[in-house]
Amino acid sequence: MTDVEHDAELEDFLEEDADLALAAESADAVDIDSQLLQQVEVWTEATRGRERKLSARIQIPYPATFVWQVLTDYEALSDFIPNLKTSRRLEHPSGGIRLEQVGTQRLLRLNFSARVVLDIEEQFLQQISFQMVEGDFKAFSGCWQLATLQSDQPMTGLNYTVTILPKRTMPVALIERRIRRDLPLNLLAVLQRVETLCQGNP
Template sequence: MNSGSKTILETLPSQKLNNVEVWTEKIDRDRYQISAKLTIPHSPQKVWQVITNYEALPDFIPNLVKCQRLPHPESGIRFEQIGSKCALHFCFSARVVVDFIEHFPHKIQFQMVEGDFKVFLGEWKLLPDCDDEHFSELHYSLQIAPKIPMPIAFLKKQLHQDLPVNLLAISQRVSEVFS
């Protein structure tokens, strides 16, 4: 576990987890989409600066232990990411090489080109709050299917627990950087 996960988990009031909406949709037999949404008290441009500083993400995103830039054959954005989590006496680690496509300042699409899943793709969306331009709605959506047989219920449960913490960690980081 990285030091960022310890910080966010120790300082996060449990009621804040309720501010994150999370929902799951079954796409087919072994493919799910999990989505989350959080309002952040900063402009989309400020949130964008934090979530596109990919190399710094492991400093504050729990269970993300590595995010390293790799060469891209077409001058795009490619990163190797490694996540690790232990739960219920079971440790799980996964590696993905992901290509990112940025549509400043509102959307980042990503798709695995190599890794430990059959499917791993999704997007970040940043929307200005309708009532206050200094607030943003941060949306995260991930389609995922395991490459090897594994209990999909376990994977869904872990993602459902981790996404609120991850989005709140981003919100906290934006506040630290811009306050």
């Protein structure tokens, strides 16, 4: 058997267990209000091979300046984003923004940890892009996009997109489903953090 055939066989074995793993962990799922979940739209875009691109959006009833403040407080992200264990600034060789983030998950009934080092590019009050320069995936990138919406009150549209290419030994189907489950939780966590911030800045 060639290495490629062995890798494909291993991937098939892992993905066959994906549904069983999610079902086994359902008792540990985060319990949140279904009405809040309905505020978040999640979708998957066309991908190639093992690459996965997922997006989500939510409307936040506060000005974009507050949303921006929350998203760019990089070392505080792990304080409120579910399953993000650490988020810390690293020295960037050309003076930009570089983050090391470590996420923790429970996959196939095992605790799974993934580390990424991301370079960040900011477009003030519009977009925060990130690109992996080192980490536990073959590729990992995405962006946060902000837009001021027409409304009777301040309203910010927040979109999040992530593109991920797992390594061959990672069960891509399970990772995709886990991301789909976590995206609404992450956006709702941002909403709640903005609410907390605004309550302290009347």
